[in-house]
Amino acid sequence: MAQERNVRRIGIIGFGHLGQYLAGMIEEEGHQHGFELAFVWNRHQKKMDGNVRKELQLEDLNKFVARCADLIVEVAHPQIIKDYGEEFLKHADCMVGSPTAFADQEVDTRCREAARRYGHTLYIPSGALWGALDIQKMANRGTLKALKVTMSKHPDSFMLQGHMHELKERTKGQRTVLYDGPVRNLCPLAPNNVNTMAAAALAGHNLGFERVQGCLVADPSLLNFHIVDIEVTGPVNKSAGHEFTVKTSRRNPAPPGEVTGMATYTSFWSSVLNCKGHGGRLFLC
Incomplete structure (x- = not known):
C-alpha cells in the first residue's frame, strides 16, 4: 500500500x-x-x-x-x-x-x-453519464427496474469492431441504429465508444451488464454534438398504477471524428x- x-x-x-x-x-x-x-x-x-x-x-x-x-x-x-x-x-x-x-x-x-x-x-x-449517482442510489435500494442509454454520434466518431464496423460503413449516409440490446454484448464491439454505457451498468448494479440496455446510433446530421439519452424506470405506485420514470438528454459539443465530447x-x-x-x-x- x-x-x-x-x-x-x-x-x-x-x-x-x-x-x-x-x-x-x-x-x-x-x-x-x-x-x-x-x-x-x-x-x-x-x-x-x-x-x-x-x-x-x-x-x-x-x-x-x-x-x-x-x-x-x-x-x-x-x-x-x-x-x-x-x-x-x-x-x-x-x-x-x-x-x-x-x-x-x-x-x-x-x-x-x-x-x-x-x-x-x-x-x-x-x-x-448524467445522473450516475442517482442511478446508483436506486440500484442500492433495489428500486431501479430498467435503464437504457442511447448514444448518438456522427459515424466518424465511432471506432467499431467486426460486423458493426461493416454496418456503419455500409449505411454511412443515413441515420442507422447500429445496436440495441444488452450492454455486455456491445462492449467488445465498441470498446472505445460505450464507456458511458459500461459506467451505467456499474452504477445500476442490480441490473448489471446483462439487463442495462444500450442503443448505438450513427447519425451523419450530428456535426457538432454527441447526444446521450438516458431512460430510468423505477417502481410502480401499486395503488395508482403509476410508474416512476426519468429521461435526460445530454448534448455534448464535439466535432465529427472525435470520440470524446468536450464536456467529458x-x-x-x-x-x-x-x-x-x-x-x-x-x-x-
Whole structure:
C-alpha cells in the first residue's frame, strides 16, 4: 500500500486527447490540489516527445511500481485493465477510464477482489453519464427496474469492431441504429465508444451488464454534438398504477471524428479531484 504523502502522485496511462488534457491539468493546477505527475505512459512513446518531460515518460509499463504512484488513471484501452488491473490495485488506487473492460465478468471479479485485498479504490468516472449517482442510489435500494442509454454520434466518431464496423460503413449516409440490446454484448464491439454505457451498468448494479440496455446510433446530421439519452424506470405506485420514470438528454459539443465530447474532459478532471482514497472497493466518482 502506498505510504501517506503530502503530495498525491498520479500516473497517466494513455496519451490521446483525454490523457493529454489530464496530464496538462496536473502539471498546471496539480499543486493547488496536492497532485503531481508520477509518470505518463503511451503505447507509442514518440507521441509524448516534446509534450511530456523526459523524466516523466514511462517506457515500460511493467516498471510502473518504481514511479510510486498513489493513483493510476487509465485512459487508453480496456485491454490495459484486463492485463494490468489487478497489478495496479496491488500498489495504488486506480481510476478506470475504459470500464468496458468490466463487461468481461472475470476481469470485473479479479479487480474488485484486488481492491478489497489490498485496500485500494477502484474508481469509475461517471464521464458522460448524467445522473450516475442517482442511478446508483436506486440500484442500492433495489428500486431501479430498467435503464437504457442511447448514444448518438456522427459515424466518424465511432471506432467499431467486426460486423458493426461493416454496418456503419455500409449505411454511412443515413441515420442507422447500429445496436440495441444488452450492454455486455456491445462492449467488445465498441470498446472505445460505450464507456458511458459500461459506467451505467456499474452504477445500476442490480441490473448489471446483462439487463442495462444500450442503443448505438450513427447519425451523419450530428456535426457538432454527441447526444446521450438516458431512460430510468423505477417502481410502480401499486395503488395508482403509476410508474416512476426519468429521461435526460445530454448534448455534448464535439466535432465529427472525435470520440470524446468536450464536456467529458472536465467531467474526468472533476473525477480525478475526487480520487483521494475511499477504501478497498469500487467507487463511482
